[in-house]
Amino acid sequence: MTTADPTAGATAAHDVTDLGLAAAGVRRIEWAEREMPVLRLIRERFERDRPLDGLRVGACLHVTTETANLMRTLKAGGARVTLAASNPLSTQDDVAAALVAEYGIPTHARRGEDRDTYYAHLNAVADTHPRLTMDDGCDLVSLLHSERPEQVKQVLAGTEETTTGVIRLKAMAADFALGFPVVAVNEAQTKHLFDNRYGTGQSTVDGILRATNILLAGRKVVIAGYGWVGRGIASRMSGMGAHVAIVEVDPVRALEALMDGYQVMTAGDAAAWGDLFVTATGNLNVFRREHFAVMRDGAIMANSGHFDAELDLAALREMAEGHVKEVRTNVQEFDLGGKKVHLIAEGRLVNLGAAEGHPAAVMDMSFANQALSAEYVVQHHAELGKQVYVVPQAIDEEVARLKLAAIGIVLDEMTPEQRAYVSSWQHGT
Ligand SMILES: NC(=O)c1ccc[n+]([C@@H]2O[C@H](COP(=O)([O-])OP(=O)(O)OC[C@H]3O[C@@H](n4cnc5c(N)ncnc54)[C@H](O)[C@@H]3O)[C@@H](O)[C@H]2O)c1
DSSP, X not given: OOOOOTTOOSOOSEEOSOXXXXXXXXXXXXXXXXXXXXXXXXXHHHHHHOTTTTOEEEEEOOOSHHHHHHHHHHHHTTOEEEEEOSSTTOOOHHHHHHHHHTTOOOEEOOTTOOHHHHHHHHHHHHTTOOSEEEESSSHHHHHHHHHOHHHHTTOOEEEEOSHHHHHHHHHHHHTTOOOSOEEEGGGSHHHIIIIIIIIHHHHHHHHHHHHHOOOOTTOEEEEEOXXXXXXXXXXXXXXXXXXXXXXOSOHHHHHHHHHTTOEEOOHHHHHHHOSEEEEOSSOSOSBOHHXXXXXXXXXXXXXXXXXXXXXXXXXXXXXXXXXXXXXXXXXXXXXXXXXXXXXXXXXXXXXXXXXXXXOHHHHHHHHHHHHHHHHHHHHHGGGOOSSEEEOOHHHHHHHHHHHHHHHTOOOOOOOHHHHHHHTOSOOOO
16 A cells, blocks of 8 residues: 655645645545556556646645645646645545645645635646646636736646536637637546546436435436536446436437436426436526426425536525535535425535535546646647647557456457458448
8 A cells, every 4th residue: 555755844835725635645545545456557657757746736626635645746746736625625634634734745625725825726736837728617717817928938738627628628728718729628638537427427317316315216317417527427327226317418428318318398497397407518507586486395406517607596595595504524505485496515616515526436537637637748848839739649548447447347358350340341242
């Protein structure tokens, strides 16, 4: 098993809740590491090759056990990393403490921080003048471009973890506003096919169950968005016996949901039908005043999209006229007069706000892509334009190959005859 970083001398710069939680954090970080064999192999190589030697990395990521293992990997590669949270409610305080006290990684993150503290923490990262940004949701890149334009040219490149961040970055590039190249880690197949689908699918159910302890069998569950995240949540909910309905705006995705065996409805029809509502669209106000008005007594809402914008919380608060109370940890009850509806984790990412986020085994692949993409941009930034790039296919395939090898799965190879067959056009009926 690994030990804490022996080079961690003076306490790294930080703003965390309680350094006394570090020992508990180390235990959980090491537990996660057991499930992250690909990242561990990369860390061992990084220790030897030091591909990020001296590179200042500014990271804005969910401060979880898996992220801690990514930070250790970057540090092993020679990077000088500073970390802030990418969501006010996703920080695991023991992990933040361990990063500072045991691994010597400057960390600025407190679970439940308010908006001002969130941005103070992002600014603390920006103050280190990062040469590489590593974002989950584009908040760090956005801060640098909007408030510190003079720093943008110091940045060699960035990486981005999630769908919402990639959408924001593509909008910046289309506006010619993006000041450096960014690799969209989310676009790697070994990221979104597994992390968004199986990781969020499982951990969203986990968050909802930890918060409410409801029975899913027989329950009517409405999922808004049938993208990678929505598909994962739908299949897990249905696997536990829920009746699932999908709300979509894209006709192809809606058809796919229908043929996968789910009902497809408008948000208006679903609002009156469902017991539990989960949003995963990356969009704004998917459920709003008119939907809350027709939801049944006891309805429960949660969001698994990146921002807490998918449920119109301002309207919900207004409708409850101050009659809001916490009825369980991470569950608020809104008394709408005649009925009560419930909200989990303040409408923030439910899997991180009410559970621990994705299982480490899936983050192994996402963060292997992050580490290898960081190495790639260090080597290739001079050839890249101010655009959003997909993860090179060679990295994607390497991550899949290493993951299969770590699980002990061996694949067939095509025979020479088969290789010739699939590359020729002469063979027919
Ligand atoms: N909770 C997590 O840990 C986690 C992990 C990965 C991604 N995410 C986030 O989840 C969100 C979805 O990610 P994804 O990869 O599934 O994206 P995606 O683009 O694959 O899917 C989003 C789907 O939502 C649909 N949609 C958009 N607006 C809608 C509306 N008004 N009503 C109904 N459907 C609508 C789109 O048509 C699309 O099919 C993003 O915000 C992403 O950043 C969260």
